[in-house]
Amino acid sequence: MTKYLRQIPGYLTLTIFSIFSVFPLYYMAVSATHTSQDVLASHMLPGSNLLANFSDLLAQQDVASAMWYSAVNAILATVFSLAVCSIAGYGFEIYHSRGKDLLMSILLLAMMIPFAATMIPLFQLFAKNGLVNSIWAVILPTIATPFLILLFRQASRSFPHEVLEAARLDGLSEIAIFARIYIPTMRSTYAAAAVITFMAAWNNFLWPRVILVDNAYQTMPMLISNLSAGYTTNYGVLMLAVLIASLPAMVVFLILQRAFTEGITGAIK
Numbered sequence: 001m002t003k004y005l006r007q008i009p010g011y012l013t014l015t016i017f018s019i020f021s022v023f024p025l026y027y028m029a030v031s032a033t034h035t036s037q038d039v040l041a042s043h044m045l046p047g048s049n050l051l052a053n054f055s056d057l058l059a060q061q062d063v064a065s066a067m068w069y070s071a072v073n074a075i076l077a078t079v080f081s082l083a084v085c086s087i088a089g090y091g092f093e094i095y096h097s098r099g100k101d102l103l104m105s106i107l108l109l110a111m112m113i114p115f116a117a118t119m120i121p122l123f124q125l126f127a128k129n130g131l132v133n134s135i136w137a138v139i140l141p142t143i144a145t146p147f148l149i150l151l152f153r154q155a156s157r158s159f160p161h162e163v164l165e166a167a168r169l170d171g172l173s174e175i176a177i178f179a180r181i182y183i184p185t186m187r188s189t190y191a192a193a194a195v196i197t198f199m200a201a202w203n204n205f206l207w208p209r210v211i212l213v214d215n216a217y218q219t220m221p222m223l224i225s226n227l228s229a230g231y232t233t234n235y236g237v238l239m240l241a242v243l244i245a246s247l248p249a250m251v252v253f254l255i256l257q258r259a260f261t262e263g264i265t266g267a268i269k
Contacts, residue, residue, distance in 0.1 A: 028246070031239035039235040053236045060237070061223050063244065070202055070219040071248070073138050077201035078194050080143040085193065088144065089152025090182060094164065104153070107146040115206070123210060137211045138219075142201060148193050155189040156182075191259030199249045220245035 031039045034047040057063060092100050122141060123132075131137040159182065167177045183190070205221035212218065218226070224245060227238050253260070 025246075028239055028243050031236065032243045034236050034239075036233070036235045036237075039239060049236055050240070053234075053240045056234065056237045057227075057240055061226065061241070062218075063223065063241070065216070066218050066220045066223040067244075067248075069135065069217055070221075070245075072135060073204070073208070073219060074198050074201040074248075076135075077139045077142045078197045080139065081145065081148060081197045082190055082193055084144045085148035086152045086183075086186070086190065087178070088149045089154075090156055090178060092149065092153045093156035094159070094161075104150070107149060111146045119207065119210060122207075126211060132211060133213050133217060134211075135217070138204070138208050139201075141207065142197075142204070145197075148197065151193055152186070152189060155186055159185065188259045188262035191256045192262075195253055195256050195260045198252050202245075202249050 027044075030044060030046050032053060033050040034043055035049050035052075038047055038049070092104055126132055126134075126137045126140075131140075163181060163185075164177060167181055172180070203221060204219070205225065208219050209222055209225070212222070215222070215226070220241075224238065224241050227233065227241055
C-alpha cells in the first residue's frame with residue numbers, strides 16, 4: 001500500500017502536465033465548432049457551427065489544392081532528406097577521417113546561421129535558374145540538413161562494424177551493404193528522421209511564402225495566413241483550418257511514435 005501511495009504524486013504531476021499539453025488541441029477542436037463571436041468569448045464546450053464554418057472555409061479558400069501541395073512538399077522533402085542525410089551520416093561515420101570531422105564541424109556551425117540571412121541569396125539562386133513558383137524550389141533547400149546528418153552519424157556509431165566486414169568478405173558491394181543491411185537495421189532512426197522532416201516540411205511557412213509568388217500553389221500554412229490577413233477574421237473558420245492542417249502531422253507522429261522514441265534514443269534492433 002505504501003508503494004502505491006508513493007506513486008500518487010508522480011501520477012498527479014503527469015496528469016497535470018498531460019492536461020496542459022492536450023488543452024490547446026481541445027480548445028482548437030472546440031473553437032472550430034463555434035462562431036467567431038463564441039471563440040472570442042472563450043466557450044469551452046462544443047458548438048453547432050462546424051458545418052457552417054466548413055462551408056465558409058471551402059468558399060473562401062481552395063483547401064483541397066493547399067492540402068495537395070502541402071502533402072507533395074512534405075512527402076518529397078521527407079523522401080529526399082532521408083536518402084541524402086542517411087547516406088551522408090553513414091559516410092561520415094563508417095568511412096571516418098579527420099577531414100570528415102572538420103567538414104562535420106563546419107556543417108554544425110552552419111546550423112547557427114539563421115535562415116533569414118540566407119533567404120535572399122537562395123531566392124536569387126532559384127530566380128536565375130527559373131525555379132521561382134516551383135515546388136522544387138520549396139523542397140531543394142530542405143533535403144540536406146546538418147541536424148539530420150548528425151542524427152544518422154550518431155546512430156551509425158552503434159552500427160556493428162563486424163557485420164560490415166562479414167558482408168564485404170561475402171562479396172557484397174558497398175551499395176548493397178547500405179541498402180540490405182544498414183537501412184533495415186536503422187529503421188527506428190529513419191522513422192525519427194521521417195517524423196522530424198515531415199512535420200518541418202508540412203509546417204514550413206516563410207520560405208514557401210517567399211518563393212511561391214502565386215497563391216495557386218499555396219500550402220496549408222499559407223492558406224491559414226491568408227485567412228487571418230483580412231480586415232476581419234472569422235476565428236471559427238480559422239480554427240477549423242488550423243485543425244485540418246494539424247491532422248496529417250498528428251497522424252504521422254502517432255503512427256511512428258514508438259519508432260520515433262527509439263530513433264531519438266539511438267536504439268537499434
